[in-house]
Amino acid sequence: MVSLKERNQVEFQQKLQANMKQNHIDVLLLTSQENIFYATGYSSKFLSLMKQPGVAYAIVPAEGTCKLIINNFEKQTADLQCKNIDIIQYDSWIFIDDGEEKSDKKTTQMNLNQSYQIVQELISKISPTPVIGVEPLSLTWKLTEQLYSDYGADHVIDVTNELLKVRVIKTEWEIEILRHAAKLAEKATQLTAQELIPGMNEFDMNAIYRKHIDALDNHAINTTLVTSIGPNYSAPFILRDYALKDGDIVRLDGGVNYYGYQSDVARTFVIGAHATEEQQSKFDALYEGFSKGLSLVKPGVRLADLFETVNGTIQKVGIPNYFRGHQGHSIGVSAFSEEAPFIAPNQDLVFQENMVFCLEVPYYSTKGGYNIEDEFLVTKDGIERFTQANESLNWPS
Template structure:
């Protein structure tokens, strides 16, 4: 199942002057095709797979992938072309007799040449030959093609340009980023589930943290909450990540929970490649006046930033509003590169666009993002308020449900 909206694809590629996108990045490949590149993706090099996304919605998506995954891929994308990987595989035929000849017979029946040899990993030239066929069959051999050159290594880009000298090749990374910044319904479902499981992990952490616990203990509690919530839904527990700090040294790895300790938990869960992102702050026992005052400043700045988030408003407006609120509260000079980011299928929880001071991109319905106000103060602790939200026609809908105030736990 493709995760892209073909109507939005047409508009986005028309604006970029492209006839098609050709995406090599494993995460982008899967966004377009719904297919995983498999183990070859771990090399993070062009050639593991290519996904062709035409601007014309009547022209089907096509992909190139390693031969190990060809059968499964064709169930999702019928027009899948293969190139050989380093991994040998065969089909055991019916009948009796010695096992080795029966295995070898499957290679002959598949039409394997006698001089066939597998590459050390995979051969970009063979992948490009298969891609040539995919493009030609779609009338795109001489088209204007947007490759994701932000991802592709320079040496691979050179080979790609040589292979398609009759076409016009440009960097399509920006167009692809703009396409996938607005999420489709299946993507929103995955990001919603990821957040719900992550919140279950935070609830377990808040309920079960004890004096003397370290970061690893809190990690285990967060993970336990995810596993419990997933089991309650009849699901396997998906991967998760966390950045947890304890005490007045936000970058210290050896903090222990003591009375009055600040706990910052910036966490996420990854469902089918889609990562949530949220953060909450806790204090073990009763908070001090300073802790409450400082957290209140962050809450005020958070509210100011969220007030600026509306469809049709540039992302930079939220950055300016939060920065101004912090300055008016006495934190003049506070400088944060971005106050949030897009969410999606990525190696990292942070995806373009960013809520930065110079981001002219407008908020659009369907964008799923995280808004955050972090600061790390040695002598006080690490703090980050972060919510996940979706832009709707009327404004942002906060997806995070946990209280945003400084929560006292362990009392």
Template sequence: MPLSPPLTTSHFNFVLPRARRYMAQMNINALVLTKAEDIYYFTAIASFFSYQFKPSPSSIIILYRDDSIPTSIILNEFEAASTQIALPTYDLFTFPVWVDVDDPSDLTSELSERPIDAPIELMLKQLQKALSKAGFSTGVIGIDSQSLVKTHYDLFHSVLENYQITDTKLLLNHVRMIKSELEIQLLTRAAQITETGINEAINKLDVNVSHAELVNAYQKGIHQFHDSQNSRFHIISIAEHFSPIYHPSGIKTKMGDLIKFDCGVEVRGYGADLARTAILGEPTKQIANLYDIILQSHLAMLDEIKPGLSMSKLFKDGIERIRKLGLKRYNRGHFGHSTGVSLALEEYPFISEQSDACFESNMVMCVETPYYGKGIGAIMIEDMIRITSTGIELLSHNPRTLTIVTPSTT
């Protein structure tokens, strides 16, 4: 089974000039990035240390506004020994960790004492060395301050005391909200695999099936595919137990239960997020009416989306529509968000009343219309879409109607 393609030159040719344009607009000379997903986005280096050993930074990259200066990459010696770096030009700096990589051909070099963790002080020395080699002694440096705990932020700040420090959150939000063609390909694949997993879980549905069994069916569905590393999340809810359950549970289904599947698979660092709803047996009149309201509003929102439309207008129209259809107290903070490499699952921009963004071509958005009711359960429809020059392209294709499952026994 073929794997999805890795991030390559075509991706870098899209994202690097885009980042540098925003750096120029914000008068930032260099970005010092420590989050795993930011490092991956700009270099295709999926550092295991950075992804797993949060919140302590384990790798650093420095992206310079001047494109004649190679990107500085600071990795531990263990990962640097075998990491294939896809960037056409870069400068690599390394620091030791507890793992030693032996060179059988070298029997003369002295052995040095190994640390027991990823030493941030040694990493910061390499940061200073990289800036010096780049000839970059003054200017404005952008740091994602929210990704660093205060102790680490203070250490970075002390090392960079000769520079003006600014936050990169706004810049990174705007750079990443428009996707490269390769990103769209990966997100499309993630959506396809997620839908397969949801379908497998729905096929498992019956009376007296546990939440753990549904999670297991979903996991089996997605792991048929070699490029689905993991499920970023899977919020499978049964009836009134609609708050997210982190660990598999023994809660079991019964006749008439609504079951919500809100799930997302990751493919090469890019995560899907979509949702569908099923019911065991025929819905009551109340549930059928609720679902019809949610479905009508969801489809109307999808029809309304086009480049130039403000996300705040779509949100206001959605709230007004649902209330006019009969759910007069319907309330919600947002109707969806972007998705991509962020480990926080939901990325800027959001379809909310406070949003300052408009839809643009080649955004990938997750448009969701949920309802949660005490004594009723959860209803949710969420689609992944690509914004085109005239409207949208659906990346999720499972039916949006309520899936009615006939139990094998009643």
């Protein structure tokens, strides 16, 4: 079984540092959970819950070892899960009777002043006038002002797109994780669909899905199943009580988090496996665009061209008013499974070997929510499909 133990931290560090040198960046100051994990191999529980910059930091120097700055309560886990990084702890409100803690003063919550002081000390050892790459979307205005004051606004630059460029080409370990996560989500979706009967609701669906995920591989966490049932096509946070009826369209869309990586597959089907001609016709148009798109993917193909093929085919063969902002996305460590780059208009990026993408063709109306979505790996001359979507609404039968 693939796990964090096989993750080669040095490989990730070298990828980041190669990009830094190309862009003349002295240090990355990472504040999002996803990029801290990508750079260090550690995903902070407290940062995921509190969503407050400074709860955890990763510092990546242009040369040398990545640094993780984490609170005293999480440091033990970081020590167990990470290798080939430097881990520095700061104080929190939590007392740990480990024979070493001596302070009789505690902050009410995380000591974010201390965590930032550690950042300052580490950066000062890298350069007296560093160019610092940051993630603006995961900074507070207060922290941004502090960085501008300490280092100068012209020395603090946005590296969001550069980080995405690094992350979009996957390592062999990442490919194994993503392949397994996709297949796991696909199997759980199929097993869930087989159990659904009239009278069930979204609470039942999610419980059944979680049951199957746990039975298949209990290392998967944070199931993200977005459902459409009957006329209820929009995405709920608090699940709905609508009871399934025979003939209802059902869309099961999403996956799991597996060792920090997401999966995202979608299946659409009819309760009772007796689709009407109108329902199947809609599905067939979507499937034709989906299949046409998959057949064209290979290194060198522009993402924008694939979008035009998929969207245009669907319009031509059955849904003339169909149009979306994108027809798929890269997938990796982002907590929201849809991560850039997107299969979208004006996206000049071309597919490259070892990218992992989702292709999808969602359609929503009060007559039912549809989506066909699979994950695939771009190979040197085509693709490896991680999953295989159903060709009929009368599924699974």
